[in-house]
Amino acid sequence: EAGVAQSPRYKIIEKRQSVAFWCNPISGHATLYWYQQILGQGPKLLIQFQNNGVVDDSQLPKDRFSAERLKGVDSTLKIQPAKLEDSAVYLCASSFSRDGYTFGSGTRLTVV
């Protein structure tokens, strides 16, 4: 089966600019996650979707981050405006059940 697709792979922006990331999960996976992985740290959940509804966004900085999952398939994560501390790898994952995510390769964001 095809994996979780993410784009772009890399992005460099200046602080206060906006950026968007895209994720296409594995077909049939109802649950989709966005994680933020800062260098040297483990991934931290930003938001979890079940189909096109938000299940958990308790750690999403809602003043600057937003995410949507239209039609319960693809998802986009947006940051506006970006800060230096947003530099990280943004990982998308999807799952059919709770016993194992499949991760995409991630988008490495550098804010300068």
Place this chain on the structure above:
Amino acid sequence: GNSVTQMEGPVTLSEEAFLTINCTYTATGYPSLFWYVQYPGEGLQLLLKATKADDKGSNKGFEATYRKETTSFHLEKGSVQVSDSAVYFCALSENEGTYKYIFGTGTRLKVLA
């Protein structure tokens, strides 16, 4: 709240050495436990998992046993290879609510030829 603690890295070993990476967790209830591996420039890949106490997960020569009494899930491999060089993450999945994953900080393994 729930948490995962991993041993600090980096861990540097010679090829064919024995590997142990310690992982302990704090959780209410009975979480599922996982090890993920991240090779340079790639995303996280599921290495192995265990869903209940005393289960042993294994894959590619790696294994880990779910020890409820010590709240541990240590990763072991009898003979590492250079190709095992990567970052290893221990994680738990909460068994209720959103079933979200909580990851440890990762342990970098470097295997020298």
